Amino acid sequence: MRIVDVAEFYAPNGGGVRTYIDRKFIAAAEAGHELFVIAPGPKDGFEARPGGGVIWVRSPGLPFDSNYWMFVHAGPVHAHLDRLKPDLVEASSPWRGAWIVASWAGFAAKAMFWHADPVASYPQRWLAPHVDPDRIDQLFAGFWSHLRRLATYFDSSVAGSVWLGRRLRDLDMGPLATIPLGADCSAFSPALRDDALHAGLVSDLGLPPDGKVLLGVGRFHPQKRWPMIAAAVAAANRPEQPIGLLILGDGMDRARVARAARRYPNVQLMTPTRDRSYLAKLFASVDGLVHGSESETFGLVIAEALASGLPVVLPDRGACSELAPPSVREIYRSADVGSATAAILRLFARDPVALRAASLQAATEVRSDSQHYVELFDLYDRLIRDRHAESATAV
Incomplete structure (x- = not known):
């Protein structure tokens, strides 16, 4: 299958998201899949990777962090998606990139991978330990409603931990698969x-x-x-x-x-x-x-x-x-x-x-990232098959 990841926070000096996606390139190639990443950057370009590559879309810098850029216009991303004709499109942030994927009209399964929890990362952190986290979720009910609406454009959300899966389920974030991440156990010992x-x-x-x-x-x-x-x-x-x-x-x-x-x-x-x-x-x-x-x-x-x-x-x-x-x-x-x-x-x-x-x-008990990627690609294969089955039924 051909997977395209619209990765808003993939950057040369990025952190965990970059490490995760770099490993995903290797895992996808080993499994016989194609993986392309569309990411915002300082200029347009292409960087070859095993089984695919990174497509950089010229974008403005993130105002508060010079290590990252941000998508603005949907047109360039949609043009790359039209050309690549993916079997599945993944959005790996709940911000502008996800809405760009949601608005793309091409025929493909869509998944939103939750690499971040915006409310936990910002208001809950700013107000800790003075305000109960559940109370902050209540105060941000409108924002969670906004994210629930975004999730309806995707065939499934993906949580990378049991904790996040439980949190997204409690917040009624729609169809959800919990596939915990893992470590590169072949490298760390x-x-x-x-x-x-x-x-x-x-x-x-x-x-x-x-x-x-x-x-x-x-x-x-x-x-x-x-x-x-x-x-x-x-x-x-x-x-x-x-x-x-x-x-x-x-x-x-x-x-x-x-x-x-x-x-x-x-x-x-x-x-x-x-x-x-x-x-x-x-x-x-x-x-x-x-x-x-x-x-x-x-x-x-x-x-x-x-x-x-x-x-x-x-x-x-x-x-x-x-x-x-x-x-x-x-x-x-x-x-x-x-x-x-x-x-x-x-x-x-x-x-x-x-x-x-x-x-x-x-x-000896740490989950390997290889196991995570196997389960992730199995999920994506099911979402693709379900999308084709629905299309056939509609015809």
Whole structure:
């Protein structure tokens, strides 16, 4: 089948969406499918990929994040869809790109993949912890009604986690398939642990040899709450248990994140990299991963950390906490520095031998992204067949 993904937030310096789609190119080619991505960019162009490629549509930049661009006119996207004649069109954001797909009149099945929860990402984050999240959903009832209307133009929505699927179902978002994402288990493994790398990281953070290294990975965006995480790790650093934090990422919030890191001698920013082999070794060589965003719809870095044999410290809201078994996780109250500090202290107060054994076991239980893509393409095949069956019946 030929799939076209109208991906509003696919960008050269993108985060989890880019990682997910890059892996999807490989999975589609291996399964014998064609995949094309239509994405907004600084100029028109084509970038070949296995089994297809990325079609860049010249678009204006996103005003508040220079790493991304935004669709404005439907015409160029519709022209590419008319030329490609896809079997299925996927919209991977609930914003302008999805409405462009919804308004395309071509014959194809349509699916909306929910890579984001706009209400959890913005108003719930802005007002946390002062206003109950359910109350915020009620206040944004008109916006959810708008998204329900958008969903009627698609044969199915797709949720990438059980948490998001439950949330979309509770919000009556129409036909829905829950297909949890997974990690690249062929790349991330506890076997990649490098004790020399760990010792170097400990030294770079100015910690004594018995120091523990926490890793934070993600875009530099207010949604990720890096200043809060930095403050929590700094507060958890004790003479009897030295703890430091490395933050790996980049983005619109870099200046604020850098200022926060400079306040604490045991917190450092790492040079951004897309070297997946180094990332896999880094994941396996630290002592744990800490995450700040409570609006994740899956949490790819959490899955990669678990596949690397790491315990994790996670907020109590969003999809992340459901990824990790209690044996390797500590949960804190979202957006609460003191609660996050306490969770970090609890993690390193555990018996280290038992925690390592639990982490190695958890690594064997991580869902692979290969399984996700198999189930996703099976769904898309069914949607295509249903669309053709409906057309035949109508004739």
